[in-house]
Amino acid sequence: MAKTPKNIAIVGSGLVGSLLALYLRKAGHSITVFDRRPDIRNVQFSGRSINLAMSNRGWKSLRAVGIEDEIKKIAIPLDKRAMHVVGQPLYFQKYGKDGEAIWSISRGVLNRRMIDLAEEAGVEFRFEEKVWDVDLPNAKIFTGETEKGVWEEYDYDVIFGCDGAFSRVRHKMQRRSRFDYTQEFIDVGYKELTIPANADGTHKLDKHSFHIWPRGKFMFIAMPNLDGSFTCTLFLPFEGEVSFESIKTKEDAKNFFTAYFPNVMQDIENLTQDFFSNPTSAMVTIKCYPWTYWDKVALVGDSAHAIVPFYGQGMNAGFEDIYVLCELLDKSGDDWSSAFEAYQEMRKPNADAIAELSYRNFMEMSSKTADPKFLLQKKIERRFSEKYPDKWIPSYSRVTFSDASYAEALAIGDAQEGIMKQIMQMPQIEEKWDSQEVEQRILELL
Amino acid sequence: MAKTPKNIAIVGSGLVGSLLALYLRKAGHSITVFDRRPDIRNVQFSGRSINLAMSNRGWKSLRAVGIEDEIKKIAIPLDKRAMHVVGQPLYFQKYGKDGEAIWSISRGVLNRRMIDLAEEAGVEFRFEEKVWDVDLPNAKIFTGETEKGVWEEYDYDVIFGCDGAFSRVRHKMQRRSRFDYTQEFIDVGYKELTIPANADGTHKLDKHSFHIWPRGKFMFIAMPNLDGSFTCTLFLPFEGEVSFESIKTKEDAKNFFTAYFPNVMQDIENLTQDFFSNPTSAMVTIKCYPWTYWDKVALVGDSAHAIVPFYGQGMNAGFEDIYVLCELLDKSGDDWSSAFEAYQEMRKPNADAIAELSYRNFMEMSSKTADPKFLLQKKIERRFSEKYPDKWIPSYSRVTFSDASYAEALAIGDAQEGIMKQIMQMPQIEEKWDSQEVEQRILELL
Numbered sequence: 001m002a003k004t005p006k007n008i009a010i011v012g013s014g015l016v017g018s019l020l021a022l023y024l025r026k027a028g029h030s031i032t033v034f035d036r037r038p039d040i041r042n043v044q045f046s047g048r049s050i051n052l053a054m055s056n057r058g059w060k061s062l063r064a065v066g067i068e069d070e071i072k073k074i075a076i077p078l079d080k081r082a083m084h085v086v087g088q089p090l091y092f093q094k095y096g097k098d099g100e101a102i103w104s105i106s107r108g109v110l111n112r113r114m115i116d117l118a119e120e121a122g123v124e125f126r127f128e129e130k131v132w133d134v135d136l137p138n139a140k141i142f143t144g145e146t147e148k149g150v151w152e153e154y155d156y157d158v159i160f161g162c163d164g165a166f167s168r169v170r171h172k173m174q175r176r177s178r179f180d181y182t183q184e185f186i187d188v189g190y191k192e193l194t195i196p197a198n199a200d201g202t203h204k205l206d207k208h209s210f211h212i213w214p215r216g217k218f219m220f221i222a223m224p225n226l227d228g229s230f231t232c233t234l235f236l237p238f239e240g241e242v243s244f245e246s247i248k249t250k251e252d253a254k255n256f257f258t259a260y261f262p263n264v265m266q267d268i269e270n271l272t273q274d275f276f277s278n279p280t281s282a283m284v285t286i287k288c289y290p291w292t293y294w295d296k297v298a299l300v301g302d303s304a305h306a307i308v309p310f311y312g313q314g315m316n317a318g319f320e321d322i323y324v325l326c327e328l329l330d331k332s333g334d335d336w337s338s339a340f341e342a343y344q345e346m347r348k349p350n351a352d353a354i355a356e357l358s359y360r361n362f363m364e365m366s367s368k369t370a371d372p373k374f375l376l377q378k379k380i381e382r383r384f385s386e387k388y389p390d391k392w393i394p395s396y397s398r399v400t401f402s403d404a405s406y407a408e409a410l411a412i413g414d415a416q417e418g419i420m421k422q423i424m425q426m427p428q429i430e431e432k433w434d435s436q437e438v439e440q441r442i443l444e445l446l
Numbered sequence: 447m448a449k450t451p452k453n454i455a456i457v458g459s460g461l462v463g464s465l466l467a468l469y470l471r472k473a474g475h476s477i478t479v480f481d482r483r484p485d486i487r488n489v490q491f492s493g494r495s496i497n498l499a500m501s502n503r504g505w506k507s508l509r510a511v512g513i514e515d516e517i518k519k520i521a522i523p524l525d526k527r528a529m530h531v532v533g534q535p536l537y538f539q540k541y542g543k544d545g546e547a548i549w550s551i552s553r554g555v556l557n558r559r560m561i562d563l564a565e566e567a568g569v570e571f572r573f574e575e576k577v578w579d580v581d582l583p584n585a586k587i588f589t590g591e592t593e594k595g596v597w598e599e600y601d602y603d604v605i606f607g608c609d610g611a612f613s614r615v616r617h618k619m620q621r622r623s624r625f626d627y628t629q630e631f632i633d634v635g636y637k638e639l640t641i642p643a644n645a646d647g648t649h650k651l652d653k654h655s656f657h658i659w660p661r662g663k664f665m666f667i668a669m670p671n672l673d674g675s676f677t678c679t680l681f682l683p684f685e686g687e688v689s690f691e692s693i694k695t696k697e698d699a700k701n702f703f704t705a706y707f708p709n710v711m712q713d714i715e716n717l718t719q720d721f722f723s724n725p726t727s728a729m730v731t732i733k734c735y736p737w738t739y740w741d742k743v744a745l746v747g748d749s750a751h752a753i754v755p756f757y758g759q760g761m762n763a764g765f766e767d768i769y770v771l772c773e774l775l776d777k778s779g780d781d782w783s784s785a786f787e788a789y790q791e792m793r794k795p796n797a798d799a800i801a802e803l804s805y806r807n808f809m810e811m812s813s814k815t816a817d818p819k820f821l822l823q824k825k826i827e828r829r830f831s832e833k834y835p836d837k838w839i840p841s842y843s844r845v846t847f848s849d850a851s852y853a854e855a856l857a858i859g860d861a862q863e864g865i866m867k868q869i870m871q872m873p874q875i876e877e878k879w880d881s882q883e884v885e886q887r888i889l890e891l892l
Contacts, residue, residue: 108705148594166621174629177728178684182628238624282623367877 004334005029006157009141011169012133013040013053015107015316016301017162018114021123023065023326030154031123036130041115045108047192047278051223051231052313053078053102053210054109055400059400061319064326068116074109076224077101082209084263092209097389100401102210102312104223106231114126133321134159134172139296158336159297165286167303173293182287186308188218189238189280196269197228198305205230205266213258217366218242222264232268233366244280282294283308285355293342295336300325305351310361311399313354317406321347353406357399357413377420384442391446419445449888450780451475452603455587457577457615459486461498462555462747462764463608464560467569469511469772470886477569478602480589482576487561491554492636493724497669497677498556499524499548499656499758507765510772511561520555522670523547528655538655544834546847548656548758550669580605580618585742587680598852604782605743611732613749619739628733632754632808634664635690635726636681642715643674650713651676661706663812664688668710669792678714681811690726729754731801737790744789746771751797755809759800767793778885799852803845803859823866826879830888837892838862865891 005129006029010017013035025031037043054075062068079101081093095102119125132151133142133238137161142150161169174181189358195204205211211222211230217237222230223318230276237243242260247253250272255264265271286306292298301318325343368374395413398404404412423429452475459481467477483489487673508514509866525547541548548723565571579588583616587607590597607615620627633803635818651657657668657676663683668676683689688706693699697701698716703711711717732752738744747764771789778785831838841859844850850858869875869887878884 096884148597158544180630182630184626184628185624 006336007155008032008158008160009034009139009154009156010140010160011134012161012163012164012167012303013036013037013111013115013125013127014162014164014301015114015315017160018111018123018320018327019042019061019065019319020160020162020300020322021118022026022067022114022121024320025118025121025123025286026065027326027329031118032154033118033123033125034131034141035125035127037127038209038241039115039125039127040108041112045106047274048281049107049192049231050190050233050309050317051225052105052107052354053100053223054105055312055316056402057313057316057323059103060403061323064323067114070117071105071110071113072103074113074226075103075105075206076210076226077103078210078223081210082206082211083133084211086215096397096401100397102400103210104210104225106225109226131163131168131286134161134169136172136176136293136297158295160404161297161303162298162301164282164302165306167299169297170288170299170303173290173297173299174288180287180289185236185282185284186359187239188235188279188362188366189244191234191236191244191275191280192278193232193234193271193274194269195222195230195232195264195267201228203228203230204234211259213264214365218260220261220264238280238282247275250276258373287352287355289344289348291348292340295340298340302345305355307351307355307358308362309358310365311354311358313358313399313406317351317354320350350406353410354399357395357406357410373424376433377424380423380438381416381420383434384439387439388443391443407422449461452649452782453601453603453658454478454606455480455585455600455602456606456608457580457587458607458609458749459483459557459561459571459573459615460608460747461761462609462768463563463606464557464569465507465656465765466606466608466746466768466771467564468560468567469768470657471564471567471569472511473772473775479564479569479602480575480577481571481573482574485571485573486554487558487779491552492597493720494727495553495638495677496636496679497671498551498553498761499669500551501758501762501849503759503762503766505549505771506771508851510634510769513560516563517551517556518549520559520672521549521551522653523549524654524656524669526655528652528657529807530657530659532661535644542843544846546843547654548846548853550671551682552671554722555672577614580607580615580737580743580827582618582622582743600762604741604888607743608747609748611730611752612750613745615743616745616749619736619743619745624802626735628734629730629785630732630784631728631730632805633683633685634681634682634808634812635728636679636832637690637721637753638724639678639680640716641668641676641710641713642680643830646670647674649674649676659707659710660811662702665811666710688767693721696722731805732799733801735790735794737794738786738861741786744771744786745834750793751801753797753801753804754808755804757800757804759804759845759852763797763800766796772815796852799856800845801857802843819870822876822879823870826869826875826884827862829880830885833885834889839887841888 001358008024008029008031010021010031010033017033021031021033059068062071079095083093115125129143131141131143132147139156141154141159142151144370161167163169173179173422198204205222207224213220219235220232222232224230238244247256253272253275257271284306285308288304293302295369307314324346328339328342381394385394395409398409398412419442421444423438449618452624454470454475454477456467456477456479459479465478471477480638490888501671508517518884525541529539562570572868573657575589577587577589578593585602587600587605588597589600600708607613609615619625653670659666659817666678666680668678685691693702699721703717730752731754733751737750746767770792774785827840831840841855844855865888869884869892
């Protein structure tokens, strides 16, 4: 880590902001975290959150700063998907090999714990202080009650923008020439709902599963919380025949759930009330470059690369940013400029790769899950991978349970897809999908 | 045109803003144009401008509002490219059929004339009044000396954002959810230089040609002005071995021109002085959607779709926006909402198409012009198109000299490219490129 202690501001006290604060504080720097919102430890959760799925990259980043065990206490391991498919009994799909799991954590619960841990380590938090402007070359921050009102000016050595998809820090960088930027929304929104615990505090559904009710263009998911409840998410197009737009009344909402999710409907708490009191949120992919400004300012996490949530990697990618960045700072002594340069060069291709993988998962979910050819292909892959675990690691496992870079996961995934395309063109593949011949052909193509 | 006169604000007094003002004023509306810059009629030109190439779409839009003849007085027709290639004598490439030409106009001269014409028609211009914020649902504009200072508030019925690639109006729309936005810079910059007139006021180079000095990764162009001078543009990578970055001193600039443009060098006015006093400008492709907000706000021209200048269609595309929009308003009576909806739906695919075509021309220029295969392909296409002008309209002609939509031009261009790919794979194509066999094969593939 850099030798000379710096005076550092972090904008944003979310998961990435508080973890980065902890890393840098433990490396001996002075850290102040600004957030425009109130302290999340003192407020009710927003009702707009999807539960998190912590996987290998996330844990590795927490381990390196010594808080893995602490966080595992508030997480529940999920070793499989529970598929609630229309017209079929409930069935399970294991995520990986034995012992491999993703971990369900409530965003709010995790964020509160991380702020506690950062504060204990000596990080200063300034909540309800709104950053309106940043002077990039001089690492100054301007805060105030309103954008037009009187501003307070702060001088720092380094500023980190961990202020999420709609980052104010990035916003300032974006007005510079030669700053590439993309924000692309998908036409599907989401809404948080809740399945409460049983009266005795136990879970109403299997607590070690990620529950999915796929319905083609839309789906419902549920992830367990420690208190016996499930945080659920309804993904649904904004417009169209079956859409958020078409559900206008409590009656509409009831009819929608009765038609498509009858089995889960009676378990959802205050269904029709929450449906209208919880917001409908949009999902966006954000890409930009560069991520840094000299040795003064750097973007980390969603501010640099927001992705759609369908691979469960948003937080994991942000935590991996921090791991890589702090490792680079560690090596480069006081040369923050080189560390920042290397950080963005290393992370940008990986951020683009996980954005692509996440978007593809969305497309797969919304257009392919009903395609028998696609399902057959997945079945062949699964069979082969189980038989030859060293020769064929499925993309999902490489992303979720390995250290391999996202860019590598994308590239190998594409190569595997190329092989499967050829396999699917074999005559009578529907009949002989589990034959020796198919297996042999894959081995040849590898 | 809409029946009830509206009180309309246009942000931006550039080419698109002043033409739209003229159209709407002539349709009976009250028009105020705001611009943060001083009146261009009272200031020196910026030294950062590329001359304009008015082609069919531009003229059509001017004709419909009755100012085509007026503007032709300040334009010079160019019916050919003049190619200044290293190691070859100067040669010419006709743009199209006889009578087809693009017209060179100085951006500053045109802008001054258009503001005059709009003012004569009764448009009010408010120069040096900076728009900082827009209230979209209420069509309010906020102006003031500084962003943080006291603001003036104006109420309008409709607001148009014609404020260019870095539009403040779009900037406000962009902060809304589900607004898609992309800005992507290319790694090549440009700089304006001048070749002055001869002492007797005549042009130093052929005045009816678009002069090009292609040099692979970079190029120099010159377009004539009425006063005998040429406005020239040097396109050059920002970084790299031969780049703006590598030209640091007057000596460097002289060496660069001596090495690559010896023939034109002595004609450039104040070469080494202008090189450092004129800015180096960046080029960006901007895409966004939606372009309108209810019946209150619409983006027109670069604010909705900035493109790189390598097809000479930026202004033409903006003028065509106005033509289409005003035709729609004409048909839809007082229903501005429907007209705006139809406008963005019709123009967005065309804006995307001309962005793509312009970017491809940039790629072609920087990587393909030295490729003998590419040059041969162009030669075969030219030969065929001359012989069968009804069967093969080159993309350039369809974009530049026709009414066909940009989207159609892109699609047909792609189909033609597909055919040429097959032709180029014919054995010994290098020898028999002008044979009956090749001609026959194209006819079969069409």
